[in-house]
Amino acid sequence: MSHDVNxxxxxxxxxxxxxxxxxxxxxxxxxxxxxxxxxxxxxSPHWLLPSLELVVLGALFVVNPHRRVAHPSPVPRVVGLVxxxxxxxxxxxxxxxxxxxxxDGSLKLSAPHLLLSGGAVWLINVIAFSLLYWEYDxxxxxxxxxxxxxxxxxxxxxxxxxxxxxxxWEPEFPDYFYxxxxxxxxxxxxxxxxxxxxxxxxxxxxxxxxxxTVALVVARAVNVLP
Numbered sequence: 001m002s003h004d005v006n007x008x009x010x011x012x013x014x015x016x017x018x019x020x021x022x023x024x025x026x027x028x029x030x031x032x033x034x035x036x037x038x039x040x041x042x043x044s045p046h047w048l049l050p051s052l053e054l055v056v057l058g059a060l061f062v063v064n065p066h067r068r069v070a071h072p073s074p075v076p077r078v079v080g081l082v083x084x085x086x087x088x089x090x091x092x093x094x095x096x097x098x099x100x101x102x103x104d105g106s107l108k109l110s111a112p113h114l115l116l117s118g119g120a121v122w123l124i125n126v127i128a129f130s131l132l133y134w135e136y137d138x139x140x141x142x143x144x145x146x147x148x149x150x151x152x153x154x155x156x157x158x159x160x161x162x163x164x165x166x167x168x169w170e171p172e173f174p175d176y177f178y179x180x181x182x183x184x185x186x187x188x189x190x191x192x193x194x195x196x197x198x199x200x201x202x203x204x205x206x207x208x209x210x211x212x213t214v215a216l217v218v219a220r221a222v223n224v225l226p
Contacts, residue, residue, distance in 0.1 A: 015168045017145040022173040023134065026127045027057055030087055033120045034094075040107055041097045041117060042090070049090040056083045077140060084131045091128040094121045095209055102216045111221045118217030122184065122210060129206045130180040134173050136198070144170055154179065155193045184210035 034042060034050040043049055060079045098121050101107025109117060134141065138149040156175060158165040175192075182190040187207040194200045 012147040130177040133176040
């Protein structure tokens with residue numbers, strides 16, 4: 001790399017790369033939730049999208065079996081983006097089905113089941129956006145590990161903390177999950193700021209979806225409470 005490693009900010013320094021376990025846990029959680037959701041909130045057949053996600057996740061381990069995401073390669077990158085797109089597609093389907101079912105009254109669930117289903121869809125939304133942030137921030141995990149991008153898409157507080165954090169600190173999937181979770185609960189940035197337009201637009205979309213989901217689910221659940 002052409003930059004001076006000793007004086008470069010942490011996000012420009014090459015690191016050994018991020019381990020895959022946190023992303024895998026998040027994806028398996030999404031698959032489990034999708035299998036448990038009511039059939040009305042998933043595409044037909046009910047098993048199709050979660051099974052496809054498992055297949056793509058398995059393919060990702062086949063093409064890139066390393067525990068760390070550190071080596072840029074077009075095939076794992078494409079497979080990873082396909083996986084993120086599949087999860088996002090499933091998320092869009094569930095959110096649209098939930099909102100439309102609540103608005104037209106076709107979603108017939110008791111208050112406890114409605115709250116559980118709405119909370120499950122909300123959590124999938126958080127994980128889906130976590131995955132999008134993780135895949136696209138500064139070109140993805142492999143590009144971040146190599147410090148390839150001059151400018152960052154998200155400004156994490158550790159990037160300005162100086163000696164308070166390790167010199168090779170890099171955001172990993174749990175950091176993006178925290179970003180997505182706080183954005184879905186506060187409906188605004190908290191400690192991590194979006195710097196690029198695509199990051200701002202994605203966070204805006206996530207907040208809007210979260211607000212609609214929470215408002216409609218709670219309102220409907222109150223109406224059907226005994």
